[in-house]
Amino acid sequence: MRPSPPKPVRAGTLSIARLIARMIALSSVLAIAAGLTVAVAPAGSAADSMTYLDGMTKARDVAAGGGKVFISGDDQIVVTDSRGTITDTITDLPGASGLAMTPDSTRMFVALSGAQQVIELDTDSLAVIRRIDVAPHPCPSNLTLSADRLWVGYGCGNTFNGGVFGLDLSTASPEPAPVVSNIYNAPLVAAAGGTLVVGETGLSACDLMVYDVSGTTATQRGVINGSENSLVISDLALTSDGSVVILNDLDGWDTTSLTRTLSFEGSAASVAISPDGAHLATTGMTSSNITIYDMGTTAQTYRVSASYASPVTGTLAFSGTDVFAVLEESTSQRRLRLWRAEGATLPGSTLELATPSTGTALVPVTATGRLTQADGSAPGPQPLVVTRKLPDGTSTTIPGVTTSPDGAFTFTDTPPVSGAITYEVLWNGNADFRWSRASATVTVARHPSSITLSGPTTGVVGKQLSFSGVLDAGDQTPPSGALLVVYRTVSGGNLQLVGTVNTNSEGSFGFVDTPTAGGEHVYEVRWDGTNVFMYTSGTHNVTVRGRP
Incomplete structure (x- = not known):
């Protein structure tokens, strides 16, 4: 047995304006209530991660090892854990740019272009172990480490005052040993297996110079001519044995014969070779993607994309099976994000x-x-x-x-x-x-709903009529307090507003009306529904006679 219907609302007690206001308010409450039934959950713990590098507007280099990732730029180095979560920031590093980490990941060298120095950091304590003054070689920018020698690409840009020198780290106070000078910008450098490659940048045709550094001095093997081979170099990577250098055009050059021996499909802004030599990672020229290639077959094995940002050239590094890169948002704020592509080198x-x-x-x-x-x-x-x-x-x-x-x-x-x-x-x-x-x-x-409306079938002008009804949602309980709107038409005339009524907790409702004219009265109750339940309506007919 249903409970008694709620207290009736008499006809004419609500103005149209108040009725509309009540309907809007209730609709808002229902929508909010529906939203509150769903909790906001955190994103899945796997897959790629994005970390905002707050306070950094320019990224210069990325190095990874020992469970940490280092990002240089803006006179600082931001340090994250292996999942890209920021753990520390090293400040007061004027012009922090190129990074080079030792194979055991215990120490890292940092080029400070604004201080004419190269510093050595303890990667555990983040303390400066020593400072190496490299003046008069201006703006040390790019670093590569091979055994106990550090090679430095220097130059302040667009002035042909750039070049490369080496530092013998086995000595207490290393002195710069010049390799090449009078280069347009600070050149890119990579060394391994007794080979040093030097790449010009910033020119419409960039030469690639190859040196034998297996002895005590650097001896040039030759030059791969930029004009003859249409080289425009933005990044380069050298295999761990020093036998092949990969350029951003995704061609690979033998460092002994100085001939092109590899070619990967596509082009890139940045390139990096995994420590085991099995994988090549690239980022797009303008598109935000990281692509992985098999170094043996040159086949593409994986590609992942991100939105609303562009990769920063030269900020690509392997960390185990993950790959890190820095992205710059396409906004005037120049916000940077560290992108971690998880498991990029793993089978899918x-x-x-x-x-x-x-x-x-x-x-x-x-x-x-x-x-x-x-x-x-x-x-x-x-x-x-x-x-x-x-x-x-x-x-x-x-x-x-x-x-x-x-x-x-x-x-x-x-x-x-x-x-x-x-x-x-x-x-x-x-x-x-x-x-x-x-x-x-x-x-x-939306879930189906219906309205059943009951009341007298006959009436008399001037005498009150009582109606009751039920808002039904089938196997579901309709929302308590649902706002229903009551209308009537008399003998096929215009639709007239009677008033509003709210349901009780089980969907029941009631209302009264006093007819003022005879004729066929059709009472209609409407419910607009919610984002859960459908719109519905119910009607009931009453024949009203004049006064006796």
């Missing part, structure tokens, strides 16, 4: 996700999918991160989703509102295979 994995294309609010939907590794195998039972995103942008995590031994998974969710609802599934990956994600969107309709 694939997530498949299938959901119904349509659904109904408050009615469960079931999704299925499968996780497979690059070799076609399944990784066994694996926890997945499943996120539901609502049309208003809020999201929540659906807990407890795990793959079966064959990689299959399923989950059921009840959409709380209507609209386009997106489900995203993320696997964090493991030590052998890269993370993956998949998403699918369900177009969710």
